[in-house]
Amino acid sequence: MNSSAFRTGILILVGLALIVLYSSVFIVQQTQYALVLRFGAVQSEIREPGLKFKLPLIDNVTYFDKRVLDLDLPVQTLLSADRQNLEVDAFTRYRIIDPLKFYQAVGNITLANQRLASFTNSTMRNILASASRDAIVRTERADLMNRIQADVNRQAGSLGIEMIDVRLTRVDLPAANSQAVYQRMRTEREREAADLRANGQQRAQTIRARAEREATIIRAEANRQAEELRGQGDADRNRILAEAFGQDPDFFAFYRSMQAYENGLKSGDTRLVLSPDSEFFRFFNTTSGRPNGNGQAATPARPAPAAPAPVQPAPAQ
Numbered sequence: 001m002n003s004s005a006f007r008t009g010i011l012i013l014v015g016l017a018l019i020v021l022y023s024s025v026f027i028v029q030q031t032q033y034a035l036v037l038r039f040g041a042v043q044s045e046i047r048e049p050g051l052k053f054k055l056p057l058i059d060n061v062t063y064f065d066k067r068v069l070d071l072d073l074p075v076q077t078l079l080s081a082d083r084q085n086l087e088v089d090a091f092t093r094y095r096i097i098d099p100l101k102f103y104q105a106v107g108n109i110t111l112a113n114q115r116l117a118s119f120t121n122s123t124m125r126n127i128l129a130s131a132s133r134d135a136i137v138r139t140e141r142a143d144l145m146n147r148i149q150a151d152v153n154r155q156a157g158s159l160g161i162e163m164i165d166v167r168l169t170r171v172d173l174p175a176a177n178s179q180a181v182y183q184r185m186r187t188e189r190e191r192e193a194a195d196l197r198a199n200g201q202q203r204a205q206t207i208r209a210r211a212e213r214e215a216t217i218i219r220a221e222a223n224r225q226a227e228e229l230r231g232q233g234d235a236d237r238n239r240i241l242a243e244a245f246g247q248d249p250d251f252f253a254f255y256r257s258m259q260a261y262e263n264g265l266k267s268g269d270t271r272l273v274l275s276p277d278s279e280f281f282r283f284f285n286t287t288s289g290r291p292n293g294n295g296q297a298a299t300p301a302r303p304a305p306a307a308p309a310p311v312q313p314a315p316a317q
Helices: 002-024 099-105 109-128 133-139 141-159 175-247 249-264
Strands: 025-028 032-038 041-046 050-053 059-065 069-072 076-079 085-096 161-172
Touching: 002 025, 025 032, 032 099, 041 099, 059 085, 059 099, 069 109, 076 109, 085 109, 099 109, 099 141, 109 141, 109 161, 133 141, 133 161, 141 161, 175 249
Parallel strands: none
Antiparallel strands: 025 050, 032 041, 032 059, 069 085, 076 085, 085 161
């Protein structure tokens, strides 16, 4: 009886010892900070990973993440320096660098996210209000994000937080203004396109006029040279014909008449109403088949007149 009670007591003591040992040991991971709290007061701050000890049933351990944390901000409407309403969507990345200050300032991640969202929204409103829409959207966007990050990081230092990045993921016009702005942008692009077309047509007209003027000059020069060559050819032809005429006028007259017959008496419907003794047919009026030396047909000799009959004396009465 006594031995059974003794064994039971030993088992109870061993169980209590295991419970006390289990409750006095905790493990800090590589990605964690730990704070040991005793009745709500911080007893120690643990930054290194490993197996750690605390007083059982008295001390509590609170863990904080060492890794980079994300915070997505809700879309908010801001007013730019040129009085344009813009819908801005942003996000931040941060990490806890001082767990004791973080615990004393906010205590948990949820409250820290609320404070960071308030810091970031107010900073974005102040900084973006001094920039124009084009600067926010295109020209100075990176510089503005760096300024926002630096200002938020300065405020978050009191929370034991370091800001890694602040980014504007989307900057857009409100839906009510988008159609009007798009229509204005379209009108501007159409005006630019019309200007480009007008300039192109003007340049085309200038090039076309220059080309036509050069073509007119080239044609005039070519016509002048052609007339000169044609005149030179006519002069050479007339000189050759004159030389040929001087060598044999009768043959030249005959040759030119043959050319006139060939051109004037063509096959088909050629009709001439001329006198048979016209000069045009002088080479057709021939004797013995040859023209005379003057190019005219030889006239046949007229027959001698007949002798008159002898007069007979009248008979006597």
